[in-house]
Amino acid sequence: MLELHIHSAFADDPGEEAPAATRERLKGCFPAGAARRMTTLGMLVGNAVARAQPSPGDAIVYASGYAESRALEDFIDSFPAASPTLFQTSIQPSAVQQLMIGRQTPVDELMPLSGGALLAFQALRAAALSPAQRVIVCGGEERGTWLLEHKLASERTYAFALAAAKAPGAAPLGLVRLEPRDGGGELGLSALFDALRDRRNLDCQAAAGWRLLIEWR
């Protein structure tokens, strides 16, 4: 059995909010010069991670199936005069790195995961297996444009971060437990996000042989 106590949780669900409106909403969360250079997903995920107050001893597990879809689209559209900035920000874990580089805060472990139907399970498993005292499990997606037309980007935009630890601490918000149980199942990242956003208890088969329990206090 794998278990983590939730110490903080934050979810941002912009719904149909346009990227420009999201940027306007979040720009005050970052230093002025930094916000201008950040991607929209970087601002969403960065704001969520920032609320978990990352510190050098933490491990960060970042889950995103498609990650920087807009930066990827814009980078490809910059050819043949490829943009070096968009190349850097198009890489998978860029959303987390944008925040942490802005803060000049090193971490031992950054574990960026992609994937599909088992992504939520795999991210939580990776978090529970980390030897770090505290793990920040974060994730998010952004709605693509032309990539979405080819089903190569997310249909919705969201971001979340939860700080968790093996120790319960003084006032844990809840508990995440993975325990062996026969049977098949899957849990995508957006379903995990919805449960976190709503602070809804979850009891489901997250992967073949694995039951996921999330209990809020």
Added chain:
Amino acid sequence: MAEPAAPVRIVAYGCSTPLGDAAATHAALLRGDRALRPVPVLGREGGDPVPLALMPGRLLDEEDPPAWMAAVKSLCAAVPAGDWGGPRRPVFLTGSNFGVGGVYALRRFGSAAFARWGAPPACAERLGAELGWGPDVSVLSLACVSAHLGLLQASRVLQAGLADESLVVSFDFLSPFVAGGFHALKILNAEFPSPYSERPTGAIGLGDGAAFAVLSLDRGEFAIEGQSLFNEMHHFTANRQDGSGFARCLEPTARAARGRRVWFKGHGTGTLEAGRLEVASAARAFPSAPVVGWKGSLGHTLGSCGLVEMAVALESIRSGRTPGTVAGAPPSMGANVSMQGFDNRGYDAAVCASNAFGGAHGAFMIGHA
């Protein structure tokens, strides 16, 4: 982050580079062969010639079906049979491109066929289906240390008793997307890389690469220990000038290596600042270790480099001969740099290190179990 748990063993391994499989690549590096060739940076759209190492017969432009898919399938034919992706045999698929060349081709040339594998979820699903894997395929991507993450996760599921064996597969194949990106950063240019060499300007080459490793706790000829990661979070494309990021990553590996004589397979892309910092850090952490790098021949195989070069390092240990720093030339960045190959039978183990965007670092030690 150090792994204090029991050593993990390597049951099987393999790699595929433009020079061949692990044994052929090792032999070619010992001869000093260079796989890098000048190729137009944008493939069929032309551009500056830059040093790229492509698999024999493969074009830089994406094809339908992708040639890399066949190369990965061919490599994985050597993976021992098993219920990979099943509940007790998870797969950790790592890389940094995941068919993004197909996305580039889709947008630039308009063929929707490229969309079938052009993002990590679709790419992993399609590859898994081709290889007969079950659903538990974790996809990990942290640029050029991606393979290190896969090895660490694969080790942890074993150490936690969640798996009987674990499979790490890593692959990255070039496209105008990635060549164009590094060219825009100006570190991929007309010059060929000369790792760990003091010269006026730095340059890298890029290469195709794929590799696998099967890990277990209780069998295997080799062991992997002292796995370590560190992320500087200082700058996307630069390291802290004091070398502290390199040092922090190497500390746990050096602790694991205490009392053992090791040689050091570095990242060594051919850039100047990172090369100097790496050589100096290796000298401090492993004072008697000769340092070698192989990207002057293979090019930088990006997210797969940690596993590709681990396979070559294992071949080196098995054969007793370590290739030198291919395409390196004096003066070197330090007295510890070995431009020539050497007999490694007096050494107990090898340390392998990789670095990536964001000041990400990975290191581990391998040797006979």
